[in-house]
Amino acid sequence: MTTTACATDTASGDESPDAAGAVRFPGFTIAADGSYAARLAPRGDVWCPERWSLDSAEPYAVPLPLDQPEEPGTEVLPLADGRVLVHRVADGRHLFSLLYPTGPGTGQLPLGAVETADLTLLPPSPSGSCAYALAPGERSSAVWLVAGGAFGPELVAQVPGRCSGGVWLDRTGRMLALDRELDGRTRTVAVDLERGGEVSPLLQIGDDSDDRLLLADPGSGFIMVRSDAPGHDRLGWGQLGSTLPVRFPEALRLEDCAVTPLAIQPGQVLSPEACAVALRIDGAGGSWLGVWSPQQRRTQQLAAPYGWLGCALWAPGRETQSAELLLPYVTEDTPCGLARITPPAPEPVPGPAPVPALAAAPAPSAPRPVPLQQAQLTGRLAGR
Template sequence: MQARIRVRTTARTAGCTVSADGSYAARLARAAGSPDAWYPERWTLGSAEPYAVPLPGNQPEEPSTEVLPMADGRVLVHRVAGERHVFTLLYPTGPGTGEVPLGAVECGELSLLPPAPGGTRAYAVAPGSRSSDIWLVAGGAFGPEHLAAVPGRCSGGVWLGGTDRMLALDRELDGRTKTVAVDLERGGEVSPLLQIAEDSDDRLLLADADSGLLLIRSDAPGDSRLGWGVLGGTRPVRFPESLRLPDLTVTPFAIQPGQVLTPEACGVALRIDGPGPADPAGSRSWLGVWRPAARQVQQLAAPAGWLTGSGWWTRDGELCLPYATGAAPCGVA
């Protein structure tokens, strides 16, 4: 079964962060004629023809500003000022941009977690040398709320089970990295999730709630490899040779939903980087499509202007890729 790719003259997002229900997306866009001036942009995806709405503030954003779409169409913005991490909700108000200040967190590092199922709340993780703090930064009653402190230095972030209760984090502790599951309804109770070998570094990259399919990167086979498993399954993680592409870097970025109890049938979209024909913008990234039941990766040219590493599957097996060009600044292929 091959991926069907279609082209429409409207688009998704740059940096392309998509809400959990697929209705909205958000990105930082460059202002026309000012390559160093950035502003948040919301993309509406649930209409017959997706469209983009700029949400500029009183001053340009820093390139490091994070944006995340909420289910109600507002966009969460995470700005950094020294060690203050400031959170604001943006929404269109006719010709201008409305803002709802949410408060700030004072710490060193902090980054937004992927959009949570439900889309009404947003979370962030602040890694430290000894422990990592998980914050509810939007959707709470009184601004940012500290939810849990997880021993070890945590990175990544994948939601499990289709709700915003169970969060998988890659935890570095005692010189090894293992993925753990954090129960946010039980005060951050931690349980092991990935422990392929005692001396391996195991990281969870993607998880699909319908099929239970997990995409994993681990050095348990002897070097860093991509593998797959099933949440709650009894079979060991498999590391197929088809995902070993010499001299290339392969990164999964989307799993096809809706394949209940059939993880082997799920389409997995891959970003492939390495030597190869460059597109007009000079990128050396292209697309791969793989399924656990397949024995090879289908390599495909990405559309011109692809927002590299961004995309999503429909339940019918259609892979959608956002792109932006001079002729079509907002497009989905």
Template sequence: MTALAIETAAGNGAVRHTEFTITADGSYAARLVRGEGEGDRWFPERWTLDGPEPYAVPLPGNQPEEPDASVLPMADGRVLIHRRVADRDAFALLYPTGPGTGELALGTIARDSGRRLTLLPPSPNGSCAYALAAGPENSTLWLVAGGAFGPEPVATLQGRCSGGVWLDRTGRLLALDRELDGRTKAVAVDLERGGEVTPLLQITEESQDRLLLADPDTGLLLLRSDAPGHDRLGWGVLGSTLPVRFPECLRLADAAVTPFAVQPGQQLMPESCAVALRIDAAAGTWLGVWRPAGRRLHQLAAPEGWLAGSGLWTRDGVLRLPCATPAAPCAVAAVPAPADLPRPAPVPLKPQAPRPVPLAQAPLTGRQ
């Protein structure tokens, strides 16, 4: 789970950070920070989240990192770092060694003109890491950690690809947004079948359909599409024959709404999954919580120091949000999901005898 790319700063002793990424199992997280107490230098920082209390470990190297470096936590506690060095992309695994930082070099990839290589979200298996090099005509998926011989290409895909959402808990199926012939459609890539590509989202032939988030337990999909006439946030269920729905409650005036976490463990009940959303507007950033079945967006104040766009759910519906302030540089705030109150049943003005209505003449209910 990855925060949106941001840079924040507070007063004296503040820490600036560029991105906060959590492993799929929620045990570790990592970010690149710049702290006043560390000689005003950029360095990776690893958070441990699965213990009694969260704690952070700085992983400074022999020299400051560049602010365009990116980091990814691994399930074993090491941190993958991606550096851009001259005309190559370099990868290494960092880990604490007493007072210092150990580093295991993984190799480099020559940079192609017109392509920019970016790390994909953490793999569900936690032992592999992937990167995507997108070009105007085709894109290459790389295995950059977890292979036998350093970085190696996994698949070359037609079109310019972006995004990256895992569809299962084994790290086999990856969804990417592929731009081809002027249209962007989400596709599924099977990593165990040589990068075989199958369509995933095509709401209409002309629409731009991007996948934002997926829950492997229920198949709940959060997406963004202009199929309704303009860009809207919608949801559907993987493998379902029901159409994608675009809830009106997720459409806020003058605010951007971005999902970042789905409640796990709700097998066979995709509509009951709680979804956490980041809401950005001129007034600031705050939280949203929504369930498909509830059809209501709960808007909540963000805790102080929230690393906006990052967090994860527990199975029992508690949202855990990483926070950092000068007084508490490594903390997690627990936010229980608000309950959805049942909607009152409509009361008829006078008793009416029921009568069958042909399906073709049935009124639209507006149900989202």
């Protein structure tokens, strides 16, 4: 199962745009291997961390209450062993603890604190045993190992510029992509956490464009980006290491709607153009699901279950070979729900033949990802 660690808690409605203009969903986070999820759940008038088990026959939730209720802004993140990392803020200090069920109660292991102005958890590491946080600053940004270290929080990288975002580029948790604002431009860079935070360019589409990485699939190298290189902010796709330009499909432009990529279908190592992408679509009528791939001209729009938490997981189909989308949801009658949707087969693409298969992505063991080639903003850029 491959997942994306972004969702919103419909009970709290806690959504906020990040520096990329995309919607950030801090309420529901899924482990990189899809085994567990965690959220800050309402319990009457207070808030309580809650762990979901997703790899069982039926999902189930385990509340992790403590004597003191949590503040609404507390961040939670699941580890692969079932423990839940909690990030609290008190008196200007960022405090970290691991919670775990202990029979009728909840165990808590304090990990230490970081003193800094701003700090937020990064998406779950693919290793599943570590957790990282990003502390942005005006001149430089710090990456902290906040769980999984030997002696509490540990500073592992200092990146020049103000950073945001956070996308893992490999399956080991070594290569981290950050969107860095420097000298008036925002570009994505790769940070090697095993080489002292060594920074290398990753995404530069135009000479004067602001380019941000939203999602990446380590297997195929398929990526989703947001850039103003076409003249205004657009969603696009490409492949790490490819000489083909980033493309900005018209299918990803929906009138009067905000489109947020949620998860890339895995398993398309030799044909990344076949990768399907799950999308969250927000409009005046609410939020619903979208599915798109470079092989189709239009985005499929599907109804989401009532109480949808705003995220999606790709998983192998139970009855067919087609991949399924798993959609977590919460209602009064179903406190822990997981709807399964098999997207319809895409309509055949009229006109020119599909783009040939791109070369396989660099091996995860490479010292750093191969930077994207600069896109030429002509010809087929706004096409497929």
